[in-house]
Amino acid sequence: MTGKAKAIGANFSGTNSSNMECEALHRDFVIPDDEIWCNWTFDSILCWPPTKASTMSRLRCPQLNGVDTRNFVEKRCGENGSWEGKVGELSPPSGWTNYTPCFTPEMMLLLQKLYTGSEDLANARIDIAAKTRYLEFVGLTLSLTALLVSLSIFCRFRTLRNTRTRIHKNLFVAMMVQVVIKLTLYIDQALSNMNAYDQQYSIQNTPILCEGFYVLLEYARTAMFTWMFIEGFFLHNKVTVAVFTETSGYQMYRVIGWGYPIFMTAGWTVVTAIYYHPSKCWWGYNLTFYFWILEGTRLAMILFNCGFLLNILRVLIIKLRRSHMTETEQIIKAVKAVLVLLPLLGITNLAAMSEAPLDKSILQFALWSYITHFLTSFQGLFIAFLYCFSNNEVRSVVNRTISLYFNKRQSSGSGCQPHRIVSTIDVEATEESPTGCIRLCCCRGSISSLERANTCRTDL
Template sequence: MVSHLPETDFRSCVVHKPCMEDWNATIPMFDWSFLSQEQCEQYYNNITYPGGDAWCNATWDGILCWPPTPRDTEVPLSCPPGKGIDPNKYAYRKCSSDGQWEGRRGREKEGGWSNYNDCFLPTIKDLMDKLYAKSDEDAQMKLHVAEVSRIMEMVGLSISLATVLLSLFIFTYFRSLRNNRTKIHRNLFVAMKIQLLIRLTLYIDQYITRQDVKETQRGIDNTPVVCEGFYVLLEYARTAMFLWMFIEGMYLHNMVTLSVFHDKPNYRIYYLIGWGLPVVMTAVWAAVTAFNYTNTACWWGYNLSPYFWILEGPRLTVIFTNLLFLLNIMRVLITKLQASVSSESLQVKKAVRAAIVLLPLLGITNSLQMIPSPLDRNIFEFAAWSYATTFLTAFQGFFIALIYCFLNNEVRATIRKSWDNYNSQRCIEENRRHSLASFQMYRITAGKRGSQVDCNGSMIQDVQIDAV
């Protein structure tokens, strides 16, 4: 029969040192603050063991330092603080009857096995169970797919940020592009820019801090309050992006379907919906999450909790509403095309093209993120889901900027006109400088032949410069 050694009994021996002959004050006192097996062994090195029983030696499993434990005993230690971990729960490790740490499922294993199952929050534990449902090898392959997806996401977010910033500059710089439609575009791009900047900042911070094995470097990811604040701002920007997508869809729907919609849009209402409503929604979600995630570092796993539907519910409503807008716009477009002399194939082609253009803008691709990850399926299904979802969501900013800015005929015509004006002005300046140089040359070399040069530096004609 296995006995359970209460943690407080053994720890009191260590903390109050009744059985310690020497004490090294430089050794950490928390079970999770050790960095090596040597530190762990040194910490318990001078304990006097009762005779007659076999004991499992002190061991460090990479996370916790487990104390020397008598045989047939299961020792508990408090779960280490971390994301997705409940520090009020316990991890367990069992010493077998022969004084060796017991492996998983009762099998002998070098170094033994630590049971951290109870440490995980229920949502995280459910993910872990799905991840390791088949085999350890299958789980490792899925983790590799997740790493590749993260790299793809970083690349996509960086490209999206660059194109969104360039689009914002174009829509702001050229006065001819400052109309009602592009004004909505600019607000959508601002919300996207904020979201992309925060997400990239968090990813870069996580990469830097996780390279520090000793965890001596502080960053956003491991700083209380600051970390939660970044995620609150991230979710606010995401919610604002969804609502500006809704405004885009509503404005486009009214322009296409309502013949009476010719007045100037009420931007006060638009700003209230696009920037004000997300404040209320995010504040409610943050308050509920803070109340229920008091013991979880940085609210880790909050997107898996039911409280996240305070935000996801309205976002899903926006997606379905924009889908209805899209279907009705398609109906109107097809009706108008049928009234024309276009062939049936051309009608379908135009309708499909319109749908492809609208899909990224109206946020329907974001619905893929709301589908639960198929962790319990085979590696091919999981990889297909992971890569497709990551590509469409990470590059969404790029596609929207491409379709509504870089490929827009009005934008291209404006940029081309500006470029032509710049070249014309440059030509005038060059010809002016050339005329001045010719006049000076005339004064020096009167009676000789000179040349005039066009803006490209080519000789266009010879002129006779005669003295008066």
């Protein structure tokens, strides 16, 4: 086995046989008289039968990640009855197994880049990738929590229901579906690697279920980018088009936001199922040319959003120049606007769409890996914070509801039974006075309704 194949083989799970099983399978074989044969051997992945000298033994490629099971593995028995090693290299008694034909072209290209330089550099790159998985897990968990809280707030308060927040809610749902699927797959892989349960029951080893998870993941990602594009389109029109109203086009947005990704994902699924033939779970599908059916449209949406952002920034600068702000204040305002819009419009995903610099220096790969995984995994947290938790309108509504709750508790504790304490939703919808004051009534004993209205009113 080559050094490249060893690295992948070390991460393989569910090998076809073990050394003891291989021995039990071939222990009764008797070498014919006056003939030279290589003994059976187990190369850590496949069990090789006794083979006659000067002949090539071939086995079907194993069902492992990144492997095309339609191809064959090769191993040669030498003239002296020992398994041949790789030319110019020392080999163990089991010899050298040529697994190269098994790997898909995409996997071979990845291995070539991974093993650019020494094997120590390759191990360092693998270690960096493992550490960024922990970073990604933390970011996805925090993002999921923040998105759930934000979505609950937007759904809870009626005064926050407008076209802008409806678009936000759809984006949050798409992001949450993506995060949940990713966390499910990561947890399944971690438990499988720790042998927490039989690996044959893991998602990655269950046909159809595994592919289904990845199809749903790519649908959610495409929907997320589509809603980011809608965010950019809506904001651009609101800033630059004077006749644009908030209530216009929402039904069309919803059709495009959830319908368009269905057609794109279905097309990619059919093409991948027909033309991509790894052993299981479409492992490495994101390295194939077919993946650009989805990734290309996502990239186009981000580029459109970049254009929207530049035009929005142009309009903002024009407005700032007409104000009485200093040049420094204008620059700070413009920079803040750009930083706030970058995650919402998905522009921070451009780095993750670029090719991983595996064949570059360790520093370059580490910077790319940590930055891209940080931006993509914490993206939900950033958007929830910027467009919900730090939004003045949201904070105002939440603070008023909290104040009402504590006033109710205080009134109950002082013996004043509230006649009708309502939430901010009902108050703002039905009982808000022209002056903006909310009236709460508390009564004592059997005072009549008229007396209660005249004597027990408290203006907040």
